[in-house]
Amino acid sequence: MKGAEPGQIAIVHLTGRLADGPEAGEVFETTDVDVALESGVYHDHRDFKPLEFRVGEGHVLPGIDEAVQGMEPGETRTVTLDPPEAYGPADEDSVVTFPRDHLDAGSGPVAVGELVRSDRGDTGWVTDVSDTGVTVDFNHELAGERVEFEIRLLEVHATETGQEPT
Amino acid sequence: MSQHQPRAEQDPEGETAGPSSRDRFVRRRRLLMATGSLAGIGVLAGCGQDTGTPTPAETEPPTDSPTEPPTESPTETETPEPEEEPLEARYPGLEILSPEPENAQAASRSTYTDYITPREEHYIRNHYPTPDIEESEWTVSLTGMVGSEAELSMEEIKHSFRTQSVTHTMQCAGNGRSFFDPQVGGNQWHYGAVGNTVWTGTPVSDILEYYGAETSEGHFLTVMGGEHPEGEDVFTRSIPMQKVMDDTLLAYNMNGSPVSPDHGFPVRLLVPGWFGCNNVKWVDRMHVMDSMVIGDEWEEPGAPEDGQRTYTHWQQYSYRIVPEEDTRAEHYEDIPVYDTREQMDQTDEIRNAYMYDQVEKSLIGYPAEGQTVSPSPAGTIEVIGVAWAGDDPVETVEVSTDGGETWGEAEFFGPVGDPTGWRQFRYVWQEPSAGEHTLVSRATDERGYTQPASISAPEDQLRAVQDDQFPWNQGGYGNNAHLVHAVTCTVEE
Numbered sequence: 162m163k164g165a166e167p168g169q170i171a172i173v174h175l176t177g178r179l180a181d182g183p184e185a186g187e188v189f190e191t192t193d194v195d196v197a198l199e200s201g202v203y204h205d206h207r208d209f210k211p212l213e214f215r216v217g218e219g220h221v222l223p224g225i226d227e228a229v230q231g232m233e234p235g236e237t238r239t240v241t242l243d244p245p246e247a248y249g250p251a252d253e254d255s256v257v258t259f260p261r262d263h264l265d266a267g268s269g270p271v272a273v274g275e276l277v278r279s280d281r282g283d284t285g286w287v288t289d290v291s292d293t294g295v296t297v298d299f300n301h302e303l304a305g306e307r308v309e310f311e312i313r314l315l316e317v318h319a320t321e322t323g324q325e326p327t
Numbered sequence: 328m329s330q331h332q333p334r335a336e337q338d339p340e341g342e343t344a345g346p347s348s349r350d351r352f353v354r355r356r357r358l359l360m361a362t363g364s365l366a367g368i369g370v371l372a373g374c375g376q377d378t379g380t381p382t383p384a385e386t387e388p389p390t391d392s393p394t395e396p397p398t399e400s401p402t403e404t405e406t407p408e409p410e411e412e413p414l415e416a417r418y419p420g421l422e423i424l425s426p427e428p429e430n431a432q433a434a435s436r437s438t439y440t441d442y443i444t445p446r447e448e449h450y451i452r453n454h455y456p457t458p459d460i461e462e463s464e465w466t467v468s469l470t471g472m473v474g475s476e477a478e479l480s481m482e483e484i485k486h487s488f489r490t491q492s493v494t495h496t497m498q499c500a501g502n503g504r505s506f507f508d509p510q511v512g513g514n515q516w517h518y519g520a521v522g523n524t525v526w527t528g529t530p531v532s533d534i535l536e537y538y539g540a541e542t543s544e545g546h547f548l549t550v551m552g553g554e555h556p557e558g559e560d561v562f563t564r565s566i567p568m569q570k571v572m573d574d575t576l577l578a579y580n581m582n583g584s585p586v587s588p589d590h591g592f593p594v595r596l597l598v599p600g601w602f603g604c605n606n607v608k609w610v611d612r613m614h615v616m617d618s619m620v621i622g623d624e625w626e627e628p629g630a631p632e633d634g635q636r637t638y639t640h641w642q643q644y645s646y647r648i649v650p651e652e653d654t655r656a657e658h659y660e661d662i663p664v665y666d667t668r669e670q671m672d673q674t675d676e677i678r679n680a681y682m683y684d685q686v687e688k689s690l691i692g693y694p695a696e697g698q699t700v701s702p703s704p705a706g707t708i709e710v711i712g713v714a715w716a717g718d719d720p721v722e723t724v725e726v727s728t729d730g731g732e733t734w735g736e737a738e739f740f741g742p743v744g745d746p747t748g749w750r751q752f753r754y755v756w757q758e759p760s761a762g763e764h765t766l767v768s769r770a771t772d773e774r775g776y777t778q779p780a781s782i783s784a785p786e787d788q789l790r791a792v793q794d795d796q797f798p799w800n801q802g803g804y805g806n807n808a809h810l811v812h813a814v815t816c817t818v819e820e
Contacts, residue, residue, distance in 0.1 A: 172512050175370055179349055189349045190356075190369045202353050210505065210515040212370070213425070222370050276355055284355055302352040310370075316512045 164231045167217025170318040171229050174211050180241050180307035189303070211315055222247055228312055237313040244305050251305035255285075258294045271295060417589075420448030424514045428453035429589050432502075432519030436814065439692030440711045442741050442751055444522030446581055451589045452499045452520060454562055454641075458554040458609055462593040467577070471615035472546065474539020481593050484577055488533040491576060493599045494748030496523045496715040500602040500646050500682040503806030507782060511803035518690055518812055523713065523749045526597045528578030531571050531613070540615045542572055545661060549620050550596050551638070553611030563638045564605050565619035566598055567665050567683075574599050574718075574747075577610060599747035600718030602667070602682045602805075604646050618660035619643070631655070646682040649801040651785040653679065666717070667805060668776050671791035671798070678790065680805075685717030687778055688807040689724050689752070689770040694816035701819045708756040708818065710737070715749035716772035723771045726754035730765035731780065731810055737768070759818045766816060769809040778809045 165171045177190040188200035194209035203209070214220045216229055224246030232238055244250045271277060271287050277297055278284045285299035356369055414426050420438060421431035431451045433439075438448045462481050469477040499520035501513055535542050548571045552562035566575060578597035579586055586592045591608030598605040620638045627634030631644060639658075647656035648671060656679035663677070664670055668687075670680035691712040694700045702708050710728075714721045725734040741751035752768070769778040780795040789798035797808045 177370065184347055184349050187349050189352050211510070211512075213512075214371075220371065225370055276351075286351060302348045302355060306348060315510075318512070 164233050165216050165229050165314060165317045167230065169216050170213060171216050171314060172211045172213045172316040172318075173225075173229065174313040174315060175225065176311045178309045178311070180309045182306075189308075216317075222310075225310055225312060228310070229314060232312070232314045234314055234316055237311065239309060239311045241307060241309045243307055247308045248301045248303040248306065251300050255299040255304075256288070256296060257285075257299060258289075258296045261291070261293055261295055414451075414589075417587075418447050418451070420445065421450065422519065424516070428456050430514050432516055433522070434519065436518065436690070436692050436695035438519075438522070439690045439713045440751075441692075442523065442713075442749075443582065444524055446524070446587055446590065449497070449522035449524060449581075449590065450499060450502075450516075450520040452501075452514070452603060453554075453589070453608075455554045455556060455559065457589045460553075460588070460593055460609065465593050467594065467610050468612045469534065469538055469540070469615075470612065471549075472541035472617065473535075473615055477538050479534070481579070484529050484534075484594060485579060488529045488537070490527060491530055492525055492527040492580075493574065493576065493597065494523065494525050494744040495597060495599045496521060496685070496713075496747065496749045497603050497606060498685055498688070498715075500604050500804045501802070503808075503812065504803035506806055506808070506811035507799060507803045509785065511801060513803060520603070521688075521690070523715075525582055526576060526578040527580035527583070528576035528594070528597060531575045531577055531596075532573075534577070534613075535571070535615070541617075542568055542615075544569055546615060546617055547619055547661075548575075549614040549616055549638075549642075550607045550610055551612045551614070552607050553609045560636055560640045561638050562607060562641055563620055563625075564596075564607055565616075565642050566596070566605060567661075570598060570601070570665065570683075599745065601684050602646070604641065604682055621658050621660055642681075645802065646804065647800075647802065648680040648682075648790060648798060648804060650788045650790055650798060651801065652788050653801075666719075668774075668792070674790040680790070682804055684719070685715065686805055686807045687714070687716035687719075687721065687770045687772040687776050688812075689714035689721075689768040689778065689809070690812060691726075691766055691768050691814045694766065694814060696814050697816070699817045699819055702759055706758050708759050710754040710756055710766060710768075712737075712752055712768050713749040714752055714768070714770040716746075716770065716776070718747050719772045719774060720746040721750050721770050722773050722775075724750075724752040724754075725769050725771075726752075726756075727767040727769075728756050728759065728764055730813065731767045734769070761818050761820045763815060763817050765813050767809050767813040778807045780808060781810050782806065782808045 174192050176188060176193060176196050179185055179187050179189060188196060188202055191197050191202060192209055192212050197203035197209050217226060224240060224242035228238060228240045273287050273290055275287045276284060277287055283299050285297040287295060288298045289296035414429055414431060415423055418431055420434055422434040424430040424432060429451050430453060433448050433450060438444060465481055467479045499516055502516045502520035504511060504513060505515040505517045546568040547565040548568060549563060549565045555561050576597040577594050579594050581590055586595060594610050596607040596610055620642050625638040626636045630636045636644060643658045644656060649656050662670065664673060666684040667680050667682060670677045689712055691710060693711040700708055710726050714724045724737040726737050727734045735754060737752040737754035739750045740753050771777040779792045779797045783789045783796040783799045785799045791798060797806060
């Protein structure tokens with residue numbers, strides 16, 4: 162058995178945990194239904210199942226893409242990713258203040274801590290509400306955070322049209 | 328700027344007490360998935376992050392710097408048809424397994440309370456991305472053992488021969504794969520890769536007879552799709568000539584309107600009652616021959632490891648029942664029977680069954696998984712579902728309301744169409760007690776084959792249904808075990 166190489170299809174189970182802060186060790190994402198149930202991130206709008214992706218082509222977070230390369234099927238590895246390798250750095254340009262009436266016209270009053278979505282599909286959190294404006298932070302929740310991923314490589318296939326079941 | 332105005336989403340868990348970044352991550356993902364804006368998991372490049380910087384309102388100083396995260400997938404910006412709606416918008420009834428190649432299954436059991444499946448709820452299984460085909464430029468070639476070879480235009484296919492319609496329960500051979508334990512690779516279909524649709528097209532027998540093809544028993548029509556990227560294996564299936572001559576169509580309409588691109592536009596093979604894989608989409612070529620595609624003539628030297636399988640992959644290597652102990656499926660030029668259950672019972676002659684005619688199966692549509700239901704004023708609950716058995720009629724369906732301990736017979740209702748389409752069944756559950764219940768259904772076909780209870784362990788090395796167990800197999804095909812398809816519901820007082 163050799164390790165996963167760029168261009169191959171990797172099938173993995175993943176569990177992401179926060180690396181820093183008071184919540185260090187808390188699961189925020191997993192493909193494993195048991196972990197999801199245990200850690201309270203389960204919900205029924207989603208199927209928990211292994212993730213399948215082509216290695217080395219930027220389909221997943223860079224740190225995961227990199228870590229899988231060199232792993233062998235059956236192997237489990239835990240990696241800690243800095244923000245650029247994970248969800249990116251926090252960007253102050255993604256904190257935007259809208260005139261209050263723009264927002265209220267669409268959906269009624271909003272309050273700090275609410276999740277809002279712009280019409281182009283971006284979601285963000287209301288961080289400040291004043292008489293005139295509403296400030297929304299469109300940064301990814303985990304932008305600027307260090308995260309830890311436990312990666313279990315289940316299988317590697319030569320190509321998508323190889324011997325994998327269809 | 329109005330298109331960039333944010334508005335509050337209905338966040339069912341919208342507490343305002345300063346949630347942590349982890350809570351906020353989980354909450355946002357729940358919301359987006361509940362509203363169908365997001366599928367899959369939060370580590371996909373470009374998925375965990377929003378699509379771009381929202382434009383601030385006019386009164387704000389302009390911000391030009393993009394916040395495209397370093398994780399943005401390069402392929403996202405190369406989408407060829409930006410005007411096309413995303414898959415989840417085109418198929419609101421489907422849960423997306425992979426956006427490219429397009430793979431999606433029914434998102435709810437409730438689709439199995441109806442006779443006809445709308446195309447928006449009909450599963451999609453692609454090996455390569457859906458091709459963009461201009462009907463007027465598309466042709467289907469006919470080659471091999473024929474009097475004269477032909478290049479058929481869609482115009483000729485539609486208007487020069489008879490037209491027939493058939494109701495067909497289309498099911499992916501891998502439907503139910505997610506229930507295999509240990510898990511097997513591939514798309515994790517649960518129950519949802521099956522739908523019942525009326526297909527309209529031209530009988531292939533008409534075309535073969537017109538062009539003087541060899542149509543006697545022992546011959547095959549090998550059908551190839553046209554969607555593979557250059558240099559990739561060609562999606563190819565060899566269909567036994569008896570079945571081709573009996574009822575196989577070149578289908579161009581689905582539920583009365585043109586087949587959608589994801590389901591095979593402009594034309595697909597329609598093999599009534601047989602597993603989805605036989606129903607080759609985007610048909611490009613039909614080749615009459617005296618065996619299945621096999622061996623050197625149809626694959627590169629050195630295949631499977633050191634050469635490409637070109638035409639043999641999906642006929643000989645894939646879509647086979649391969650137990651754990653086999654390195655790969657044994658290849659045959661022809662086999663004595665084509666029904667998948669019968670093949671599995673003749674393992675002295677067919678080591679690894681081919682996924683041809685479907686096995687008997689049933690699915691409960693109401694109550695749906697996890698649903699809370701109330702008894703009628705009469706104190707009963709009506710359990711509703713569908714049952715099918717490929718091109719064989721279903722004889723009976725039984726329902727258990729106690730997880731398979733005891734069974735009662737259901738009755739059929741609804742349209743009685745071709746046996747290749749499913750039958751609807753109902754079972755009146757008398758005096759259900761309050762609380763959680765596990766409902767199971769099992770079908771028996773006209774030949775007496777009944778759905779087994781569970782899936783075997785790999786080490787049992789089964790090749791056929793035995794001791795009420797469906798054979799665990801490496802590809803995760805053909806699962807019709809009834810217990811894993813059970814529904815858990817809660818009855819209210």
